[in-house]
Amino acid sequence: MDFLTTLQVxxxxxxxxxxxxxxxxxxxxxxxxxIFDIGLEGKMLVAAFLSAAVAAVTGSVWLGxxxxxxxxxxxxxxxxxxxxxxxxxxxxxxxxxxxxxxxxTVVIAQSWFAQGGRTPQLMAGGRxxxxxxxxxxxxxxxxxxxxxxxxxxxxxxSGHGLPVYVALALVPxxxxxxxxxxxxxxxxxxxxxxxxxxxxxxxxxxxxxxAVVIAGVLCGIAGAYLATGLQAGFTKDMTxxxxxxxxxxxxxxxxxxxxxxxxxxxxxxxxxxAIRFQNIDLGVVEVPVQVxxxxxxxxxxxxxxxxxxxxIPPRAGGEPYVKER
Amino acid sequence: xxxxPAIELKGISKAFGPVQANKDxxxxxxxxxxxxxxxxxxxGKSTLMSILYGFYKADKGEIFINxxxxxxxxxxxxxxxxxxxxFQHFKLVQNFTVLxxxxxxxEDSGLLRPSxxxxxxxxxxxxxxxxxSVDPDALIQDIGVGMQQRVEILKALYxxxxxxxxxxxxxxLTPAEADHLFRILEGLKREGKTIVLITHKLREIMEITxxxxxxxxxxxxxxxxxxxxxPSQLAELMVGxxxxxxxxxxxxxxxxxxxxxxxLNVTDDKGVHRVKDVSFSIRAGEILGIAxxxxxxxxxxxxxxxxxxxxxxxxxxRGQEIDLTGAKSDGQSRxxxxxxxxxxxxxxxxxxxxxxxxxxVAFGYHHDPAYQKNALFMxxxxxxxxxxxxxxxxxxRPPNPQLTAKSFxxxxxxxxxLAREIERNPDLLLVGQPTRGVDIGAIEFIHQxxxxxxxxxxxxxxxxxxxxxxxGLADRIAVxxxxxxxxxxxPSETNERELxxxxxxxxxxxxxxxxxxxxxxxxxxxxxVR
Numbered sequence: 009m010d011f012l013t014t015l016q017v018x019x020x021x022x023x024x025x026x027x028x029x030x031x032x033x034x035x036x037x038x039x040x041x042x043i044f045d046i047g048l049e050g051k052m053l054v055a056a057f058l059s060a061a062v063a064a065v066t067g068s069v070w071l072g073x074x075x076x077x078x079x080x081x082x083x084x085x086x087x088x089x090x091x092x093x094x095x096x097x098x099x100x101x102x103x104x105x106x107x108x109x110x111x112x113t114v115v116i117a118q119s120w121f122a123q124g125g126r127t128p129q130l131m132a133g134g135r136x137x138x139x140x141x142x143x144x145x146x147x148x149x150x151x152x153x154x155x156x157x158x159x160x161x162x163x164x165x166s167g168h169g170l171p172v173y174v175a176l177a178l179v180p181x182x183x184x185x186x187x188x189x190x191x192x193x194x195x196x197x198x199x200x201x202x203x204x205x206x207x208x209x210x211x212x213x214x215x216x217x218x219a220v221v222i223a224g225v226l227c228g229i230a231g232a233y234l235a236t237g238l239q240a241g242f243t244k245d246m247t248x249x250x251x252x253x254x255x256x257x258x259x260x261x262x263x264x265x266x267x268x269x270x271x272x273x274x275x276x277x278x279x280x281x282a283i284r285f286q287n288i289d290l291g292v293v294e295v296p297v298q299v300x301x302x303x304x305x306x307x308x309x310x311x312x313x314x315x316x317x318x319x320i321p322p323r324a325g326g327e328p329y330v331k332e333r
Numbered sequence: 334x335x336x337x338p339a340i341e342l343k344g345i346s347k348a349f350g351p352v353q354a355n356k357d358x359x360x361x362x363x364x365x366x367x368x369x370x371x372x373x374x375x376x377g378k379s380t381l382m383s384i385l386y387g388f389y390k391a392d393k394g395e396i397f398i399n400x401x402x403x404x405x406x407x408x409x410x411x412x413x414x415x416x417x418x419x420f421q422h423f424k425l426v427q428n429f430t431v432l433x434x435x436x437x438x439x440e441d442s443g444l445l446r447p448s449x450x451x452x453x454x455x456x457x458x459x460x461x462x463x464x465x466s467v468d469p470d471a472l473i474q475d476i477g478v479g480m481q482q483r484v485e486i487l488k489a490l491y492x493x494x495x496x497x498x499x500x501x502x503x504x505x506l507t508p509a510e511a512d513h514l515f516r517i518l519e520g521l522k523r524e525g526k527t528i529v530l531i532t533h534k535l536r537e538i539m540e541i542t543x544x545x546x547x548x549x550x551x552x553x554x555x556x557x558x559x560x561x562x563x564p565s566q567l568a569e570l571m572v573g574x575x576x577x578x579x580x581x582x583x584x585x586x587x588x589x590x591x592x593x594x595x596x597l598n599v600t601d602d603k604g605v606h607r608v609k610d611v612s613f614s615i616r617a618g619e620i621l622g623i624a625x626x627x628x629x630x631x632x633x634x635x636x637x638x639x640x641x642x643x644x645x646x647x648x649x650x651r652g653q654e655i656d657l658t659g660a661k662s663d664g665q666s667r668x669x670x671x672x673x674x675x676x677x678x679x680x681x682x683x684x685x686x687x688x689x690x691x692x693x694v695a696f697g698y699h700h701d702p703a704y705q706k707n708a709l710f711m712x713x714x715x716x717x718x719x720x721x722x723x724x725x726x727x728x729x730r731p732p733n734p735q736l737t738a739k740s741f742x743x744x745x746x747x748x749x750x751l752a753r754e755i756e757r758n759p760d761l762l763l764v765g766q767p768t769r770g771v772d773i774g775a776i777e778f779i780h781q782x783x784x785x786x787x788x789x790x791x792x793x794x795x796x797x798x799x800x801x802x803x804x805g806l807a808d809r810i811a812v813x814x815x816x817x818x819x820x821x822x823x824p825s826e827t828n829e830r831e832l833x834x835x836x837x838x839x840x841x842x843x844x845x846x847x848x849x850x851x852x853x854x855x856x857x858x859x860x861x862v863r
Contacts, residue, residue, distance in 0.1 A: 190440040190448070197426045197437050204424040207386075208438025208488075209409030323427065331388065 011156055015163040017280050022164070022172060023238060024283075025276025027052065027230040029175045031254035032261070032268045033182050034226035040186065040263060041219030042199035042324040046102030047087055048227055049251025050109030055080040055231025057113035060127040060242035061120060063134040069236050072134065076235075077228030083109065084224025092216045095328030106251070114244050127235070127242040136169030136237040171233035178226075182265040195219055199322035202329040212329045249305065256308040262319045278303045337400035339364040339496055339527040340385070345394035347380055354380040356551045358394070362544075364495075367518060367528045369538040369559070372548030373571055373772040374743055378531045379421075381548070382498050386418045387411040398496070412439075417489020421501040423481050425473045431484050432456070432469040435491050452491065459490055463520045464513075479510035486517065497521065498529045503537060507626050508800065508833030515541050533773075535564040535578070536801070547571055572774045582784045585808040587616035589651075591792035592638075592761050597646035597657075599633045599816075607633040608644065609816035615761070615792040620783070622807025623796045626836050630816035631796045632677055635765045638794070639674035640667040650761065668697060673754035675747075677765030677796065683750040684738040691720040691734035694753045727752040728778055744775030751779060755786055762786060765796045780806060800829055814838040 063072030
């Protein structure tokens with residue numbers, strides 16, 4: 009594998025990691041505030057669908073993005089209502105939203121576009137265009153002849169859609185918000201000890217809703233990128249478990265933003281490898297493509313089985329807050 | 334002219350459904366005094382203070398702070414009115430530093446850094462002023478309960494509280510830590526702060542308060558100057574009848590040895606060594622009391638003797654070895670050997686709260702032939718009858734076996750467990766925290782039952798964190814610290830101070846020791862356990 013191929017795989021890793029990373033950070037905000045969010049998957053899926061549909065109809069990727077965020081926020085609101093206001097079970101609420109999203113998107117897509125549950129192929133303008141950074145080469149033949157630093161710059165760093173850069177910027181931003189601001193202190197406190205927040209005279213419900221709304225916005229961006237950046241349209245179940253992988257990455261990352269970046273890049277890398285190398289010949293045996301495709305999911309299971317050491321979730325996670333007598 | 338009260342409540346009433354928690358309560362607390370509120374569990378003390386702190390809204394009544402009528406719809410309003418509260422269960426974020434906990438909710442701006450810097454300066458000043466020193470950068474989970482409580486007090490002071498409410502503050506403290514707390518409170522009082530102390534311990538009221546209000550069944554029965562009253566009068570006001578505060582018992586008449594424990598060791602499932610080389614024996618007709626701060630291995634000792642924790646070493650009942658590790662080591666095997674167990678946590682280990690009283694009384698003894706109808710079916714009618722008889726003998730109110738366990742008060746739940754275990758006539762009774770969360774009236778009854786069992790020639794192992802209870806009931810006292818027995822004393826030849834030092838792991842009790850040494854010892858042990 010030469011340098012350029014490596015760069016291409018890493019380039020693809022970055023794109024694959026982007027929806028995971030944004031969803032993972034969405035989960036981070038939500039779970040740090042004590043609301044388990046198994047509905048990342050569903051929120052991404054509705055956002056993917058509505059952003060692709062609106063982008064297809066209007067021809068604007070921005071309207072599509074807004075629509076995606078809107079759809080995701082509606083799902084967030086349902087989750088918040090069920091698990092914060094009515095103190096329902098957060099896992100059940102999340103699972104219900106995932107089912108709802110899986111069914112709803114296909115049915116609406118079919119009745120709207122009659123293309124077997126897909127949205128029409130998006131044209132230019134309906135997709136996130138690659139952003140060419142200043143001085144970067146664009147044609148693949150130019151890149152092939154350039155020096156390694158230029159190759160690195162043009163192939164890996166330049167030429168991604170906006171959400172990729174947004175996702176990368178979100179990591180330090182999330183860290184800063186969590187650990188350097190008043191909001192972050194309160195958010196972390198409400199996930200650890202809501203009674204401490206309550207007695208300090210801060211609204212537990214308000215804080216948790218804020219976290220759920222942030223998660224909704226981020227899931228909306230993640231889903232929109234999936235349908236209007238990574239792909240050119242919505243297809244049935246296109247999230248393909250990315251919401252769950254993001255959750256696994258969140259546990260792997262021990263609910264920390266920088267670790268989340270690493271975890272998501274690892275998952276993105278596995279996906280990129282599976283796409284790039286269909287069958288890997290190890291000399292003795294040939295690893296079939298199915299094994300490669302399954303790798304991220306296998307890693308998920310391994311992580312969730314606790315092979316990565318002790319990950320301590322936020323102490324009040326998953327528990328509705330009830331004022332005690 | 335009399336000064337304006339710092340707090341004045343007028344005609345406060347609050348009902349939770351059909352339960353009237355507070356009935357027309359009026360009270361005035363003068364500034365710069367320590368005012369005690371005493372009452373049994375469920376008397377409405379905590380409800381009243383929760384109303385004052387904005388946790389609940391009163392159905393009726395008015396609150397005046399420093400003579401001004403004040404609405405307190407939420408905690409924010411209470412803080413703004415200068416009220417701070419230290420709850421029984423601390424409201425701290427475990428993985429935050431002391432500083433972050435103090436600042437939480439009282440930040441100056443959107444960014445943390447300046448708030449934290451200011452808090453650090455103020456904490457230093459407060460620490461100098463009131464003997465309230467804590468390490469601002471320590472994580473809450475790494476410091477002991479005494480320190481955690483100080484953080485709670487600092488939180489309130491940082492928010493500018495002039496009125497400090499403390500709810501059962503000494504429940505988790507060693508005597509030395511409690512003394513330190515009282516010195517802090519005296520210091521705050523000198524600075525003109527007003528302190529409301531909620532407690533059920535008469536001794537604390539007598540020791541530190543200026544005035545005391547007594548609550549009973551949601552009503553304020555009396556407010557008196559502490560100097561004009563005495564513990565037995567207060568107890569009578571609390572319960573509504575004469576109560577014996579001191580357990581009446583004759584000297585023990587110990588006979589043959591029943592229980593021998595030799596080099597007992599217990600390691601829990603997290604790999605923490607909880608009980609370390611513990612040896613003792615108990616004879617028929619005596620009560621061995623195990624004193625200690627909660628979490629020093631007493632629970633594990635009870636559990637291994639009761640058969641639901643594994644251990645190594647030797648335990649003999651009447652000279653016969655008991656299997657501590659095998660598959661047959663369980664509660665059932667212990668009961669067959671004449672050991673009965675009243676567990677520390679009756680709601681989790683002693684009873685199934687959603688089951689009827691008669692079902693709970695049958696648990697563990699469901700193989701009793703008297704409970705069987707035939708080979709297949711149990712004779713529920715017989716169990717109910719038996720249960721009702723036991724309930725009457727143990728004064729459970731109401732003596733209705735059809736009620737679920739959770740519908741009884743704490744004291745009556747405990748009486749059900751005691752009835753089940755004592756009426757089996759065991760050779761050895763293990764009893765943990767027999768009066769935790771139990772009213773004074775019921776405490777008297779439970780203590781009498783335990784002494785009666787001793788006088789019937791049984792051996793009793795009593796584990797309690799209440800030093801008064803150990804002093805009053807036990808014939809011999811062993812003190813546990815960090816999994817070891819630090820020493821054995823006779824109640825007649827020791828005092829609370831000596832026991833308190835042993836509880837903090839200090840065996841040399843002849844030289845004077847300060848609370849700092851006690852605290853350092855406790856903190857060290859705390860770090861070791863973690």
